Amino acid sequence: xxxxxxxxxxxxxxxxxxxxxxxxxxxxxxxxxxxxxxxxxxxxxxxxxxxxxxxxxxxxxxxxxxxxxxxxxxxxxxxxxxxxxxxxxxxxxxxxxxxxxxxxxxxxxxxxxxxxxxxxxxxxxxxxxxxxxxxxxxxxxxxxxxxxxxx
Amino acid sequence: xxxxxxxxxxxxxxxxxxxxxxxxxxxxxxxxxxxxxxxxxxxxxxxxxxxxxxxxxxxxxxxxxxxxxxxxxxxxx
Numbered sequence: 078x079x080x081x082x083x084x085x086x087x088x089x090x091x092x093x094x095x096x097x098x099x100x101x102x103x104x105x106x107x108x109x110x111x112x113x114x115x116x117x118x119x120x121x122x123x124x125x126x127x128x129x130x131x132x133x134x135x136x137x138x139x140x141x142x143x144x145x146x147x148x149x150x151x152x153x154x155x156x157x158x159x160x161x162x163x164x165x166x167x168x169x170x171x172x173x174x175x176x177x178x179x180x181x182x183x184x185x186x187x188x189x190x191x192x193x194x195x196x197x198x199x200x201x202x203x204x205x206x207x208x209x210x211x212x213x214x215x216x217x218x219x220x221x222x223x224x225x226x227x228x
Numbered sequence: 229x230x231x232x233x234x235x236x237x238x239x240x241x242x243x244x245x246x247x248x249x250x251x252x253x254x255x256x257x258x259x260x261x262x263x264x265x266x267x268x269x270x271x272x273x274x275x276x277x278x279x280x281x282x283x284x285x286x287x288x289x290x291x292x293x294x295x296x297x298x299x300x301x302x303x304x305x
Contacts, residue, residue: 084288100269104280122298124288134288142301154266174286179294185286188279203271203279211282 080112081131084124090114095128096192096199103188103201108133111199113170113192123170125190137170138184143215149204151191159193159200168192172201173215180216187211 080090090112101108108127116122121142127133140147147169151161161167170190175182186209192199232240239249245265252259262270 102283103276104283116295117299120298120301122301132287135283135286136288158267172283172286174282175288175294176285179297185279185282188282201279201283203275211278 080126080128082126082134083131084134085114085126088114090126093197096125096197098199098201100200103203105133113137122173125170125172136173136175137190138173138215140169140171140184140186140189143184144186147186147209149189149207149209151202152205155191155200155202159191159198160196161191161193165193165195168194174212182215183210183212184215185211186213 078090078092078095080088082088094112094114096111096113098109098111100106105127108129110128111125112128114124114126116124121139123137123139125135125137151167156162159167168191170192172185172188172190173182174185187207188201188203188211190199191202234240234250236250236253239247241247246268247263249261249263250258251261264270
């Protein structure tokens, strides 16, 4: 299907990349449909593009590429809605923010995006009582070197 | 905003389906009980508002030239 994106122009996305967000995203509650577009093969970064609003693109990252021990519980209700379990694990992505220099990029570890690919459904999950930061600096070293894992 | 005064044990019904009950009051703290369908997500206001603000800031405005700097980073698996 063809998708309009201010960032990418008019692009072809496959149905398999489309995710329904039945509860929208906090701040964007009406945005219920996104496509997950890769940045580069083998890159932990991706783009979450709204299929409804060409201007709405989030940069997301696979948190485990940087923080191997990132860990949180998902409550049973959400797990049931997304139909996720040990046998059908979710994919976790976190929204990234860059205001100026890319070296200052922060990642929202407190509200991960939990994706159930077999249901093509996702939710931004606000972790309860967490010490994870919603503005965790991603790069502790110069870009180009592998960053060490850590909170 | 609608403001109502309630005593411990009293409740408020919202939209016919959401019930907020005053469970306890201790000094400055009011303990609320909320009955709602499981599809209705309930959050502490300040936490939710922080996420909204952060999401709005995060909407990608970074130019693609900057994104090129990410090319060297590969998945650490």
